Amino acid sequence: MTALIPSMLAAGLYLGGTLYQFQCFSKRLTANAHILRVVGFVALLVHAVSLFLQLFSGQGLSLGFFNAASLIAWLVVGLTLASSFRAPVMTLLLSLYPLALVTVLLAALLPDHGTIFVADRHGLIVHILLSILAYGILSIAAFQAAMLAIQEYQLKHKRPTRFIRTFPPLQTMERLLFQFLMCGEVLLTLALISGFVFLENMFAQDVAHKTLLSCLAWILFGILLWGRHVRGWRGSNAIRWTLAGFLVLMLAYFGSKLVREFILPL
Structure with a gap:
């Protein structure tokens, strides 16, 4: 089929x-x-x-x-x-x-x-699936942050469109954002730990950039969650840190695959 x-x-x-x-x-x-x-x-x-x-x-x-x-x-x-x-x-x-x-x-x-990827390397498959799950959750957080940015901008300038009026209140949107971020950070932590456990060398030449960028994204999301809990970060701070962390994570996965699979073979 x-x-x-x-x-x-x-x-x-x-x-x-x-x-x-x-x-x-x-x-x-x-x-x-x-x-x-x-x-x-x-x-x-x-x-x-x-x-x-x-x-x-x-x-x-x-x-x-x-x-x-x-x-x-x-x-x-x-x-x-x-x-x-x-x-x-x-x-x-x-x-x-x-x-x-x-x-x-x-x-x-x-x-x-x-x-x-060889099928009998179950640890590697676990690492891959955890990584994809973490990326999925954090992708939703990034979409949520983008929607929150649009909503905040239009409400601040008192020009809400019909599209924005369909959104939940700002506080609800913000609470959902941090729920997704917390879940994604936990999964990203498990993905990194599984990588260090099941892969022979997470800093080998072909995966070093991916590992470093993933760790950097983990740090950025961690700082944001700390800032939310300790200093009450919200609004534009939360949006900027979320999108920055997601951009780094996207470069870690898709950036490396794009270069390796499309640019280097040319």
């Missing part, structure tokens, strides 16, 4: 969810959360089938640039939908569904530049 068929089905469902949200927005209506969840969970199910066909081969786990991006988008959408039952995060889907749409198509249509 080719991965193209479930990938196209998932892309169609993500597109349908996105168009439905824009239609509700244009008509000044609130999108039905039940419809968004049903569409999202069905899309995730089909997306998971395509990921299984792309990631698992007879040689091991294939995590090339586009496969990894598709997996992380799947995880981010799934975590957001799961969180939506207890937190007002449905607005994030307006940007997350298009992200999942693009990544699932890129993984299906563009050539695989996958790195194969």
